[in-house]
Amino acid sequence: MAVGHPLDPYLRVDRIPTMWCPGCGLGVVLGTLLRAVDRRIREGQLKRENVAFVGGIGCTARMSLYPLFDSAHVAHGRAIPFALGVKIVKPEMKMIVVGGDGDIAAIGGNHVLHALRRNADLLVVMVNNMVYGMTGGQLAPTTPRGLYTTTTPYGNPEKEINMVRLAAALGANYVARGSTTHPQLLEQMFYKALAKRGMAFVEVLSTCPEIFGRHIGFRNPADLYLELRKRVVVKARPSVEESDYSWEKGFVLGEYVDRDEPGYIDVYSEYLSRVLGSGG
Amino acid sequence: MRYEYITGNTAIAKASITAGLKFYAGYPITPTSDIFEYLARELPKRGGHVVQFEDEIASINAAVGASWACAKSMTATSGPGFSLMLETLSLAVITETPLVVAYVMRTGPSTGVPTRSGQYDVLQATYGFHGGLVIPVLAPSTPQEAYDLTVRAFNVSEELRTPVVLLSDAVVAHTYGKVAVRERGEVEVVDRGKPSVSPEAYRPYDPLGGLVPPMACFGEGYNVLVESLTHDERGYYAPRTDIQRRLMWRLYRKVVESSEKLFDYSATHLDGCEHALVSYGSTALSARAAAKLLREEGFRACSVTLRTLFPVYEEGVAGLLKGVEKVFVVENNVGLYFRELRGVLRDKEVVSVPLIDLDMPLPQEVAGVVKKWL
Numbered sequence: 001m002a003v004g005h006p007l008d009p010y011l012r013v014d015r016i017p018t019m020w021c022p023g024c025g026l027g028v029v030l031g032t033l034l035r036a037v038d039r040r041i042r043e044g045q046l047k048r049e050n051v052a053f054v055g056g057i058g059c060t061a062r063m064s065l066y067p068l069f070d071s072a073h074v075a076h077g078r079a080i081p082f083a084l085g086v087k088i089v090k091p092e093m094k095m096i097v098v099g100g101d102g103d104i105a106a107i108g109g110n111h112v113l114h115a116l117r118r119n120a121d122l123l124v125v126m127v128n129n130m131v132y133g134m135t136g137g138q139l140a141p142t143t144p145r146g147l148y149t150t151t152t153p154y155g156n157p158e159k160e161i162n163m164v165r166l167a168a169a170l171g172a173n174y175v176a177r178g179s180t181t182h183p184q185l186l187e188q189m190f191y192k193a194l195a196k197r198g199m200a201f202v203e204v205l206s207t208c209p210e211i212f213g214r215h216i217g218f219r220n221p222a223d224l225y226l227e228l229r230k231r232v233v234v235k236a237r238p239s240v241e242e243s244d245y246s247w248e249k250g251f252v253l254g255e256y257v258d259r260d261e262p263g264y265i266d267v268y269s270e271y272l273s274r275v276l277g278s279g280g
Numbered sequence: 281m282r283y284e285y286i287t288g289n290t291a292i293a294k295a296s297i298t299a300g301l302k303f304y305a306g307y308p309i310t311p312t313s314d315i316f317e318y319l320a321r322e323l324p325k326r327g328g329h330v331v332q333f334e335d336e337i338a339s340i341n342a343a344v345g346a347s348w349a350c351a352k353s354m355t356a357t358s359g360p361g362f363s364l365m366l367e368t369l370s371l372a373v374i375t376e377t378p379l380v381v382a383y384v385m386r387t388g389p390s391t392g393v394p395t396r397s398g399q400y401d402v403l404q405a406t407y408g409f410h411g412g413l414v415i416p417v418l419a420p421s422t423p424q425e426a427y428d429l430t431v432r433a434f435n436v437s438e439e440l441r442t443p444v445v446l447l448s449d450a451v452v453a454h455t456y457g458k459v460a461v462r463e464r465g466e467v468e469v470v471d472r473g474k475p476s477v478s479p480e481a482y483r484p485y486d487p488l489g490g491l492v493p494p495m496a497c498f499g500e501g502y503n504v505l506v507e508s509l510t511h512d513e514r515g516y517y518a519p520r521t522d523i524q525r526r527l528m529w530r531l532y533r534k535v536v537e538s539s540e541k542l543f544d545y546s547a548t549h550l551d552g553c554e555h556a557l558v559s560y561g562s563t564a565l566s567a568r569a570a571a572k573l574l575r576e577e578g579f580r581a582c583s584v585t586l587r588t589l590f591p592v593y594e595e596g597v598a599g600l601l602k603g604v605e606k607v608f609v610v611e612n613n614v615g616l617y618f619r620e621l622r623g624v625l626r627d628k629e630v631v632s633v634p635l636i637d638l639d640m641p642l643p644q645e646v647a648g649v650v651k652k653w654l
Contacts, residue, residue: 088342
């Protein structure tokens, strides 16, 4: 008899194995995320039928296809407004948006900007592999300067986006940067993020050996994993000033922001009660 | 039921509430914003939600999400905004999401004349999205029709699980007219079919022998899958020709085979008519007046106003115009819907009467063009 995986009850097991390449960091992200969800469900803080996954387009967005929950795999960059539409109608839902750096920070940039400004009650997990993986290695706004991509074959000339700084500046209640090289820390971040009202934004540095690694000389999954591990350092409560995004100088992992300001649903509910209280 | 003197845009807003609207997301655009503003004042009082988003793309995506949370949803826009929405209109088609998009046409292309009218987007309304299927398009020519067709648009979207475009224009939008406003209970209101099986047995895209699958919502324990990829009945990605064929033909058939049921028009003096002026939207009023002028000059002219533009009910249109000698398609563009009708009325002389006018074309001008062909 086949031995099941402890997370099988949360998975569409008939869709396993996933479409992800060997060495991809996304399995670690899905595993840690589901463990965190499982803990919240077992503690009675989340109802299973109220948890939903929404992804746009890309390898990370496909993460919405595997969990056995309500799920949506929508248009490129548009997971956030879809999720917010659900959330406004059913505020009891815990909406988890999963997207890559291209999906969230490039094409979805306008949506994430305003969701952060609203402190929208969503958990946004942006898995950052620093490249467009699914389409074969094109430039992302997160690609480190100087590195090869298929659309900047002479080295990326552009400055990278620092989503941690952006999320902190616009007022998200929880902003963290994790890495697939540190799964326990990542699980703890997700666990904490799931309990937050308002916006929880978690950037996850991840490895794409098949595309990103191959193009920069780390085709072997273990080599790229060790390379990323070398470039990250964990800090307890780092300041936003320490969030600099640099392949050369390395990345600081940790919880940059943890506050408890009213979320969008709070202020919107207050608006609605004003409407109803005024008797029209 | 009571009579009110209101504009076409107000009629759309009022009718949407009667039809059961629960979620409106929008972005300001002329000549549409007063639909948004009316709903922002009135819908929250009735338990609904009205939210302004960062652009039209976010608006339609939020509306699609809200529809999957069981709320009847709408957004409204004009040409530039509709162009931005097309990507997600395609998503709504393949995910079979009930949704109403009120499209108030203005002069184009691009920014054009935002405050003035035109019918340049009649084909974009149904053919604009990628994927080559048909979205129902209903076109009012008066505030009363705007009211009635809005209720219909919601019902069609729920019954067929499809986005529906309510195609108005800047003249209808801001023309006042006497409108019979109805309450809930005074109009037929259709709600989407819900699953009757357990969550374990539920397959979100299984039409159960029909053409439209029952729809479970988020938060009901059904583990629904909203899938933009080509999918099987479970919602699983299936890059296979047989699955693609099955999905495409079902999505096509559920709309096109409803064309008889959706067919809606009004006509005057059809008996013994030799020269039919066929039109839609605000231009239909010009065509109707032009037909009257022609009759006064002794021509056997009549007018037909089409309220359903897509899907085209070919037998219905052909049957309606059977005894007519010549068909004149009057529209405020370069002659777009003419192409559709020419394809349907193959054994008849069909003449395009394309009149570019920032307002309603004058009846005298319409009659003058028609007379050149008589």
